[in-house]
Amino acid sequence: MEDAGSSYARIGEKVGLSAPAVFERVKRLRHAGVIGSIIARLDGEATGKPLLAFVHVDTTGWGKSERLMRMREFPEVEEMHSVAGDTGMILKVRTQGPQALEHLLSQLYVIPGVTASRSYVVLSTYLDRPVQADVTLDWPEHPLPVE
Amino acid sequence: MEDAGSSYARIGEKVGLSAPAVFERVKRLRHAGVIGSIIARLDGEATGKPLLAFVHVDTTGWGKSERLMRMREFPEVEEMHSVAGDTGMILKVRTQGPQALEHLLSQLYVIPGVTASRSYVVLSTYLDRPVQADVTLDWPEHPLPVE
DNA sequence: CCTTGATGCTGAATTCTGTTCGGCAATATC
DNA sequence: GATATTGCCGAACAGAATTCAGCATCAAGG
Structure with missing residues (x-):
């Protein structure tokens, strides 16, 4: 997830909890191994590796x-x-x-x-994101419609 | 890089600078686009996607x-x-x-x-890390020796 | 060589956040 | 009904983030 740079208070506002509550939840997720390290994502091109x-x-x-x-x-x-x-x-x-x-x-x-x-x-990158928390349970029987 | 969970003071100790100096440098790197978002890495298996x-x-x-x-x-x-x-x-x-x-x-x-x-x-993952800051300039002419 | 401007650092101060802890409510179990 | 467990909140404290004045270094211009 990309809230790692936000404060617990700010995350709490989003999910309807107080900062200590968010803090404890994150603590449990770390302990359970769900949440790993906190990292800053670097830009490949800017680091000289395009x-x-x-x-x-x-x-x-x-x-x-x-x-x-x-x-x-x-x-x-x-x-x-x-x-x-x-x-x-x-x-x-x-x-x-x-x-x-x-x-x-x-x-x-x-x-x-x-x-x-x-x-x-790689010529172009259309998506590059870390492991997402969500899991798709109800796979569409038909393909996603074009908007 | 994986210092994103460390304080500026701690990083400063490593690179010989004060916390405000590290803070300003990081600020410049963010602005230049070298540093992107700060994320918490999730474990695939623990999020139900092994x-x-x-x-x-x-x-x-x-x-x-x-x-x-x-x-x-x-x-x-x-x-x-x-x-x-x-x-x-x-x-x-x-x-x-x-x-x-x-x-x-x-x-x-x-x-x-x-x-x-x-x-x-994928059967096994031997390495999984984000974009690294370093660039290899002197490629070994011979392969890395086995220790 | 001197002056000025730009850049980047430090230390102090202020503000903000992380973290702990006691108290409370809800739920489950006996 | 009593007890235990779990998880939340608010207050408090410690630590970190951030700002800012002052200073040092370096480059450019006169």
Whole structure:
């Protein structure tokens, strides 16, 4: 959620509770692990990393290795997931430009077990938000109508 | 960055500045657009959406349409990017389970222009962090050594 | 070299927020 | 009916955010 920069009093006004009540609720949510860390979202372009890409990494056998985990040392790497499907791992990376992306990829290829990669360079981002609190329970039977 | 929950005094200790100085710098970074919103990161599993997947969406012609943009109305959809490559769009989605993912995908398929999709269901997440402030300038010529 | 202006920092002060705690109400259990 | 639990509120206190005057540094102009 994006209220993390607001005061408990301001949030309380929205949900009809006092500041201490909001404070206690948030405390419980943190303790339950629902709420994790509080972060400031940075702008990729403004931090000198305008080029976002998703990199699919194919590996022989089981992909996870200590070497591959070392990729986390690069601040350009934001996400690393192992996936089911025709690829082994998906990385979300953000680099200074094509050359930096190439540098990053070259770090991948010297890792034993990595056989191929496919990069999907992002042209435009239409949505980028963190985990949302809500869950859809009543899926529409028909598609959402165009307004 | 993850200092967003720290006080200006604490951050100041780390960087050798007073709290007001940190405050003014952060103010400038916000104004410059480097720092965006302050958010609390929620845990997918704890919010009832343990199943993370990347969905590649193929479209005829140019993929972006108003209908496709309507997918943002589902809280399950966290990211939407158009990409260069053999697919048109990549979505990062987080659902309650395989059935909910299917529901979400079914919303995709009734959109004119959407021809195919491929879902990469995440098995494990090894790294998940926001945009990092740092940029790698000196790429190692050789891969990072294993410790 | 001196003067002026701009920039950014510090410390103090003020204002605001976070946090604790006692009291109370509602609900559940025995 | 009594007791325990849960969660909220208001008051109070501690800590943090924010403002502001003063100062230091640096750059530009005369």
